[in-house]
Amino acid sequence: MKVLHMHGPPYKKMKVSKNLDRKKDVSTSFEYHKLCEARRKLPIYPVQNRLVQEVRRLNTVIVIGETGSGKTTQIPQFLFRAEVHRGSQIAITQPRRVAAVTVAKRVAQEMKSELGKLVGYCVRFEDVTSESTRIKYMTDGMLLREAIIDPLMRRYSVVILDEAHERTIHTDVLFGVVKAAQRQRAKKGLKPLKIVVMSATMDVDHFSEYFNSAPVLYLEGRQFPVNVYYSCCTQSDYQFAALVTLGQIHKQAPPNHDVLMFLTGQDEIESMVRFVRDIGRSLEGQAPPIIACPLYAALPPQVQLRVFNRTPPGARKVVIATNIAETSVTIPGIKFVIDPGMVKARVFNPRSGLDLLKVVRISKAQALQRTGRAGRESSGSCYRLYTEQEFDSFKLNTVPEIQKGDLNIKRMCSLSSVVLQLMALGISDLIHFDFMDRPSKESIITAVDELHLLGAVEKREKIQLTALGKQMAAFPLEPRLSKVILVAKEFSCLEEIMSIVSLLSGESVFYTPHKAREEALAARRKFMSTEGDHISLLNIYKTYKSVGGNKNWCMENYIHQRNMKTALDVRNQLREICDRQNLPFKSCRDDTVAIRKCLTAGFFMNAAELQREGTYICLSTRRPVSIHPSSSLFRSKPGYVLYNELIQTSKCYMRDLCVVDPDWLYEAAPSHFKRKKLPT
């Protein structure tokens, strides 16, 4: 491994590059002038020529630079201006859509380009690019999907894999796919593909080794200092500690010194938002007014983007976010970060088929990223709600998702989605795929078996995709749900299935406030079906549509309007994919048997049978399971049910259930159920 340190001259003495900003017509607007000034002050700015030279010279480069040093926003621009892209596109991947969208907006401003022209972005369900786009920010999942259509990635001359330390399943698979594209292009004598791997925090030796001993470029310097404070003792309740810390900051800090607090999920965030608003009210007149903004993946994109608005003078913005605000994003105004050091992780056990949602400690790399969200526009502070000794015990790097289960795809519980995508890329020898860190053989085999049972792959001399599997790969959903959509054609119920799948693909549409729990449950009861939760969801969808998405109706019925809108948006996007596949949009009206049979075709592996003693066993694993109290079937105990997911808390609970007939299970997968003891 070759290491190149890149020192820039001190900021004040820095020369402004000749080939930047001057060449083009420089705007006289004050805003634009400020943007240019800010860019010139970035630590990366003085070393741009050296950086460009290295990328020109080498095929693969690893770039390490402090958070906020300018990697994400500037490197693509430097490469573009120096024409390293040679007329093709430069792709920059991000693990999360909110980062891809906001960074693209910023770079478009800096380049005085209308978003979608020279600079654009492409995320799931949204493509803001055009023929003239040369700098394209995208989620890693989107680039992976594109690679299914063109494994040589011909439209790109440079692929920048940003925030590589995050090690999402998609990023890890992309590493292998991009490396293969580079190799293949060289073999075929095509235009070379340059790869740039970037992060502030990563295991450089491991990365360099994987990318054929690629040199590592270290960018020196950080733009603004961030003071880090540790807790002096262990905190038993991190939410309470976060609230107390916020209270102290709020009393002391001047207005417009905004705060970013990390929590682990939607429920925690929504209840914290209420507490924060209460603090704001109780300190009215003594401290600036508070604007509390939640930020988590299930919020509709336009609501997520509200946190990026500038705070009105005299107020204080408090952003309460999951780890979607952890990397790449710059939230204007943030001076303080409150980091409780926890994150919610979905962990999959291939042997039990169990999908566990757990709140776990973050890694040191994540702590550093969180700290880096302050100090982006001026100096800042980060309050770590753990002791320094505790921090020392954190893992250095985040465990790759591919080795712990998929956190990325909603309700996905195994590698089957990634395996399906790899196979759609023509990679059938998965055991020997060039993974940076190999998933266990067991989880690959489990995933292939699942796809086989779903009819997506066939095992001949080698494992290959079936026609159905190819169709399934076109949907950005877990394979079981894609299968349900595709078989809906046979049951003439695509209308209904699309509604159910869309509602299952996002966060829950049920809103259950602590203070009005009983009222919420009572309001919900009128939608509940004795045939299970899927049909109940369909009832909600139909009524919601019939009242035109009325806000009051949502409030009266404790339905989460935002999540409902997101589901509708997802439905529209899925519909487009169905249209492309010529799937007829038919309705079965009230034939719930057709709907449930259709669900059985995708979820037969998740069937459970009632035992004499009143408990259930899962037919695939013979493990005891229970109906989750939130299910409409909690009290009725039907003989056979299907479930969407298993969640282990005090017991192993089935969530989102549907009543089925054992005959349907046989019909859906005769070979699978031959071995199971079902009544004949």
Ligand SMILES: Nc1ncnc2c1ncn2[C@@H]1O[C@H](COP(=O)(O)OP(=O)(O)OP(=O)(O)O)[C@@H](O)[C@H]1O
């Ligand atoms: N949307 C924005 N609004 C205001 N300033 C921004 C915005 N995006 C970037 N910046 C400025 O540009 C700087 C560099 O951001 P950039 O994302 O390129 O850094 P980075 O090195 O990639 O950091 P990270 O590793 O944290 O992603 C930020 O510190 C901030 O000062």
